[in-house]
């Protein structure tokens with residue numbers, strides 16, 4: 134328990150966690166099952182190009198998404214590109230800035246122009262009114278992001294898309310197993326893309342899947358992700374290689390087996406964080422349950438600097454010194470990242486406000502209730518002694534509590550500027 138500033142590892146005290154606790158630790162799986170599946174692939178001498186494990190993985194993912202088709206791919210970024218290409222998108226694609234760089238980068242990489250619009254501050258997801266206002270003759274699609282697994286306002290977005298003849302796709306990288314009004318994520322758009330990256334609730338080491346009810350689109354994607362082979366009439370643009378291997382599918386299937394247990398643990402962890410942090414002025418634990426069924430793979434807190442006297446970035450550094458490695462999902466908004474910085478965009482006040490406050494805490498099977506109690510202690514200390522902590526950090530002349538040399542070099546205490554430090558990539 135920390136009671137004085139000098140107890141904090143940031144100011145030279147002992148760290149709360151050694152080894153550290155990290156956001157994004159892969160969830161536990163049954164290794165024997167993984168090895169059995171890998172043995173099967175090796176024995177069968179079929180390692181890629183639509184093997185039996187990939188087929189089984191696709192069936193199970195399509196089932197979870199409540200759709201007829203799933204095309205497994207090497208990662209969600211390639212999946213987004215494959216989808217945009219197969220759907221024949223051109224010109225501008227409307228999307229939120231409050232997302233991982235992969236969403237705009239995937240589009241830009243294939244010559245499309247991401248157009249950022251603001252979020253609904255209640256959900257963190259695309260605001261349909263802002264989407265309608267951003268449509269131009271060059272717009273071909275809307276790509277919503279189910280942020281932290283919260284399903285987008287699909288019906289309202291569908292209305293806007295239909296009015297303007299646009300395709301409606303979702304980046305569902307966070308949203309496997311999530312749902313709203315009984316409709317699973319994956320079934321809300323014309324097509325949606327899941328991520329099975331190592332850090333996700335279900336992982337295939339690396340991987341992704343595009344899910345859809347559109348049989349023609351699925352067929353095009355299946356051909357194009359294998360060099361365009363088998364596409365009726367051929368493919369003028371050729372094709373790419375975005376296939377998932379059997380080894381990735383073996384991991385994906387084994388991780389899917391563990392998914393119910395992972396969700397249960399995530400849900401319990403989320404509840405424990407809420408209990409620990411409830412009532413601390415200026416600290417808000419995002420309540421995903423208000424927005425539908427969630428897999429709870431992201432525990433998100435907002436730090437209000439005005440109330441606590443401490444900026445989120447300094448909280449991250451103090452936590453890191455304690456061995457608690459958080460991430461800011463997502464900060465800054467993509468419009469402030471290269472290569473989008475400096476390009477004109479609609480006003481994004483809600484995105485910018487959320488990006489300044491947001492913090493993602495460790496969860497998953499690597500984290501238990503006792504860990505959460507100890508994380509809660511440090512966060513409570515930061516929030517209730519925030520003014521003091523900030524003042525001491527800004528005045529290293531106070532030798533008794535001067536920050537450790539390594540962390541003092543961090544940019545967190547620099548005055549806020551219009552070009553924020555990319556907190557996602559900070560390590």
Ligand code: T4K
Pocket residue numbers: 155156157158159208209210211232233235236278304306307328329330331332340341458460462557558
């Ligand atoms: N759309 C959205 C909305 C997304 O969030 C993402 C990916 C995508 C699209 C694209 O999906 P993929 O193409 O990746 O399938 C991480 C993930 O790399 C990224 O997949 C994910 N979103 C994003 C939210 O998180 P970083 O830059 O934070 O990764 P990194 O390497 O800093 O690791 C994050 C944390 O996880 C650290 O605390 C370390 C820990 N970690 C990581 C790995 C890889 C582990 O403990 N073990 C591991 O094996 O992006």
